[in-house]
Amino acid sequence: MASAILGILLVLVPLLLSAEAQARGNLTLGNSLTANDQNSPLLSLSGEFAFGFRKMGQGAHLLAIWFEMIEEKTIVWSVNGDDLAPEGSKVQLTANRGLVLTDPRGRELWSSNLNATGLAYAAMLDTGNFILASASHVNSWDSFSRPTDTILPTQQLDLDAVVRARYYEMNYSNGRFIFRLQTNGNLVLYAIPTPLVVSDAYWATGTRGNGFRLIFNQSGQVYLTDRNGKLLNKVTSEEVPTSVFYQRAILEYDGVFRQYIHPKMANSSSGWAMVWSMVFPSPFKYMHEYEPRYWY
Template sequence: MLDTGNFILVSQNYINLWETFSQPTDMMLPMQQLDQGTKVNARYPEMNYSTGKFHLKVGDDGNLAFYPTSDPWLASDTYWVSNTKDSGFRLIFNQSGQVYLTARNGTLLKLVTLDTFPTNEFYQRAILEYDGVFKQYVHPKGENSSSALVLGWSMVSSLIPPNICESIRQTTGSGACGFNSYCALGDNQRPRCHCPPGYTPLDSTNEMNGCREDFVPQSCDGSRPETDHCYFWRQRKLLQKEIPLSNGRMDPSEDGKALIKVRINNSTSKSTGDGNKNSTQIIIGSVLLSSSIFMNLLLLLITYLIYRSFQSRDSKLSRPVQINQATSMQTFTYQELQEATDELKGELGRGAFGTVYKGVLGSEDTNFVE
């Protein structure tokens, strides 16, 4: 174990067989160097040293990149990049406390941290935190240190990136926080993950792990789930996102508003099915009512037509008809027949159709006897 903190396995000939500096976990120490292809992995949560979702790597393309996905990573996934394509080769943490990227010939290309602290007065470390932020810490080596810093580890460099909530803008993915949650900077400029109303943390020991719905999801018939949505109003446009929600973040400078669909009460799928049953009954009742109204109107129309038909026939029977000169046929009223037969006094005989009387009718041309 060297004073630098590098643990080395050597052969009998003092040849380095393996060392921790070439197999980093989540941090770098002074005098440590990372060549192309070497990766640093953030821990999973704060107190769990399993590999998390954030990484930094000196890529084969020459860029030092921070990204929140596993290999192989895409350029679109990076949330901080050194912009040293085709030239970056080695990341160095020197004795003065600076972290920088150099070319293959040793030329300095990019300063990652700016502050300097002598190693004879301070312990130093640079770490990729579990929340994806790269920071540098120092610790005074003794009480007689000339530093004005209080005893203990203190953060001395700017965060990289300064606002990870806004830096991660993947097309798909969970963002700085997990799915169904949103990221907001805390008082210490560290990202904090929150659940929106109606949601609870998926893992109480790790706020970065996302949130879950604290209510029964919607369904159409109790068995087939209906897609939940989240609506975003930005720049006079309404955008729609489906569950699970991704890339959530809060920023006062953003000109936008999010509307998240949440069930009012925690009803079950069974009650949802009953509601659908009631809806079906309402539809059936409406159809029957409409059919009843139609039948009533139809009956009223038929009754009216029958009434008009009888009225028309009665009108024809009561109206006297003039003689048809072509057929010599004429109809008479009962009063006219009484006058013609002298009050029905001239009976001629009786038959199957009634009694026959003799009478005389007056006419302009001649007299007709019947």
């Protein structure tokens, strides 16, 4: 009897260790995550961030990144809000195209759209960045370079980067507001009444010809610099220690850019607290002070 129990343990323990290693390790080439109640997300080493499927309703799932160690599991990045994944859908790491999301019938819902060789693994980092990399750890793709509605500490946005609001609080399809660092260096916020018509901006830094990079630093400040790293514009100025608080800055569905913090302490019942917000009149009064003919 003892030998039989020992034999069962010898079989089960490696399986359990393997599952834990996959949950907190890398997603290797050919492996996948499945949209169902039993599948675990891919966690960062600290366990603070997770990549996987979030259930959005009966039989519908969103491929996303979220804060794992807080009760709200707040989503900071997602890709298929316009085409939610049915139960049983899979996201797989492929050799040439990177991540490919398919439904149970094999219909492609989304892909990272890579044309790369040498891809070896995907990893959820402790910064909240999700990367695809080669065996020599050269990144081919990352979520920080392709933000949705949220940016995180250590994240940087280069020219032509776009942050786009979701449609509504629990609707992750594309919304009507965009935060964009234009190729001309101007950082602007504007509304899109229809997919083909762009309105005037309702906020801008007025840094046309100078702006180069938007930075969210580890002290909780969001600011714009020129090519030489010189500070041009402070978008937010609050200093918040990342060792004590989780942080995020989000372009919300109402078109307002806000910064939030959440205590990292264990068993904290606190929610997200807003520390900074752009304030706009309602309805929005579009601004024309900054070179009105050259927003786009």
